[in-house]
Amino acid sequence: MADEKKIGAYLCKGCGLGDRLDISALKVVAEREGKAAIVREHDFLCDASGVAMIQADIDTQGVNRVAIAACSRRAKTEAFGFANVAVSRANLREGVIWVRPDTDENRETTQEMATDYVRMACVEAKFMNPPDANKAATYNRQLLVVGGGVSGLTSAIEAARAGYNVTIVEKGAELGGIAAQLYRQVPEHSPYSDPQDTGVAELINAVSNHKNITVHTRSSIAETDGAPGRFVVQIAAESGTSETKTFGAILQATGFTAHDISHLPVYGYKTSPDIITQFELEQLTKAAGGDIIKRPSDGKQVASVAFVQCAGQRSEQEGHLSYCSGHCCSTSIKQAMYFKNANPAIDTNIIYTDLRTPGAGGEDFYRSGQHKGVTFTKGQVTSVKAEGGGVSVKFKDLILNEDTEEKVDLVVLANGMVPNSGLNIDDPTSAEKPKSASILNLTYRQGRDLPQLKYGFNDSHFICFPYETRRTGIYAAGPVRRPMDIAQTKEDATGATLKAIQAIENAALGRAAHPRSGDLSFPSFKKEGCTQCKRCTVECPFGAIDEDAQRFPVFNESRCRRCGTCMGACPVRVISFENYSVDSVGQQIKNIDIPEEFDEKPRILMLACENDAYPALDMAAMNRQEYSAFVRVIPVRCLGSVNLIWITDALNSGFDGVMMMGCKKGDNYQCHFVKGSELAHMRMSKVDDTLKTLSLETERVVTHEIAITDIHRLPQLINEMASTILRIGMSPLKF
């Protein structure tokens, strides 16, 4: 293949493109303005003969930059996925003919859209290079599992059975975690009617006897360095010995600690031995071997027991957890069954405000509890006090709306779970905390532990990508990620293990992990221009960039997710990808034709996130939602990758408006790169000053949060922008 860039432009006439557009005029554009060496048209470019035509040019004519003017880049990706060449796409179908009415008066503006897109695709191809995979990629089939509870054990056995080597590091003396101390668990299988064995003993046995699993108990992680495929981890034992091992990926399954509610006087915990937590009841029942439980205070057989749900949970009051721990309602039902199964005459009352039994069998289990005669009372507990040889529970009955009291032998408090997620790296004092406070002790510039999302949990995105943390190759599973029970934990650990295996395999091939899975490009920077400002290292959502001794950025390719947030952050524009750079987008902007002021054809630039906004636009097109012919859309990897220079260049060259379409930000974010959209919004909030120095109206630049479902809203926003331009007038900066 020649080193020289040779652009081949291919225009499709299928799907009505040939009828709606003047293809021969577009061919001239590709040739003269797009500088394409070869320009061809085809009746159906994506069919076998069309693809073969392009492949033949690549093979025999030396074409190494392919510009395809047909449908959206999201369509026909397999047909147009040519190896070893850079491919750009001009979206003439979803981006032009499907969003414009087929009428004579609109023919001119529709053709203008297509002309711009063809020119843009050619220039994009010119500034793209086919990416080489990361040369430093290493294949390491070792998985490190931090934590030896149900989640860690499940992960270890799943990975070992899949043929990977696993090392478990457990802080305690024994495997099994909290689950090993439970008497029974909530049933996982139909008919979901009775508590079942936890199976932890079998799990421990399977893990201990598997030849591919090494277990380190009484050990912790002293340091974690490196990146996916080449993590270097120091495992320190309590005895003082230390061992260094390398791993391909890490799974953090550090579980939870029971919420301490001894400081909340309302529940009377620790004021009487007969007021206990759910976990303490498990230990009592286990000790009694399932027999009728005796009261801790005087050994009397328990004849009545009250379960207080949400004890110290689901409240914004001081000392309470503001979230729901998810398992406690089912757990209380299970524990009430311990009593009912031993003797149906024992009174068991569950006092709840909202009964929640998540999971497939949750409702069945609730019903089974009711069948067994467990009483459920909707009430808000106001005090729990030892009184006259028993315990008095005062509560407000929320159905009968009255204050009432119940006297029982034993009270069980559902106190909830707190994640063992290590340091909160967003807390500025975290750097001063001792090593033991951290779980992973990462050497990353951005902090020693996984970033936390909310309430201290290491969750990622609840629905879209639950196991992904913001540290590539490190996955969180089990209650450290969000509150969950044993059944959910097993499922969670299995899923996270699969992600860890994917990370190992992707790292070996030098490819990106989620969401640009398989992407071979990675960021590089020109050292000459770098001012060591550190913005890239600070803003990278994934902690992929460290700093060297001179404070230059050090990119860890296999930690990188290829979002381009660093590229968007760089004030001197020295960071770029082979196939996505300040130029590959900037040159497209420069190649959009800006009509003169008196043509009354404004131009609006839209930078649309390829994850949500761009597919939403495609879907709008499929629904034939029309929008203004004055908009030109350029997909970006993430709004975080938008460099301010694009905006200033666009405004300087006479664009009348700029729209930026990113994903939802904040706590309930939908940004695939977690912080990209948020950073972009923050950066753009400062764009007003730039606009003022150019004496432009601030309405000319807008940023929107778009969900993939905003199919009707997006065209509306475009049209609103078009009418805004109409109202405030054309940009004075046209030449």
Add this chain to the structure above:
Amino acid sequence: MNDTSKPIDAIRKMSMSAGNTAMIERYRNHFLKEVTDNVEEGEWVNMCMQCGVCAGSCPLGNAWAHPPQEIFMMIRAGKREEVLTSDSMWMCTSCYNCIVRCPRKLPITHIMHGLARYAERLGLAPKNQPTRKFAMMFWDNITKTGRANEVTLGIRLYFMHGFVNGIKTALKMLPVGLSMIKTKRMSPLGLVAHSGCKGKNDITKLLKKAREIEEARMKKY
């Protein structure tokens, strides 16, 4: 009214406070258990999940002191007297809206009637509750001949609250009555002679047998 051959009277006779006292003794503080054991469909009270759909679905909801949801909660809270002396379950018109809508498939209508019957049996039902009174009149009326005598039933109903009220109600209902006579839905002869159904004697026998069974059951109390 002194004819004890009617099963309802047998129950009424049984509904002495002795039965009530026995039940209180047996189910001390376990009203839920008492209901589960003795009320028709009473075991379903355990299964209520307090969603309130029944309360929201009842077309007569406003007239109830306690909607079914509350009644169930009161049973669980052990409010024996309040539940059994309540007139709420007597307000049920058996429209079955609650049964249709209950996500837990509780036979709420049947439970309400079961509770009313149980309260009646124990002599705790509110004496002047109109539905209860009418139910008894209707039973007396229909068991005589196996077919309702609309004229006598109407008259007894209208004059339930005294002579003056009776006249007033009768005058108000006169057009309805005349229409019924005109369309042969009611015979004015019913005042003097009511033919009843064909197998009048069989009905009597059937009811007698039912009464025996019921009385045997009542012995428990």
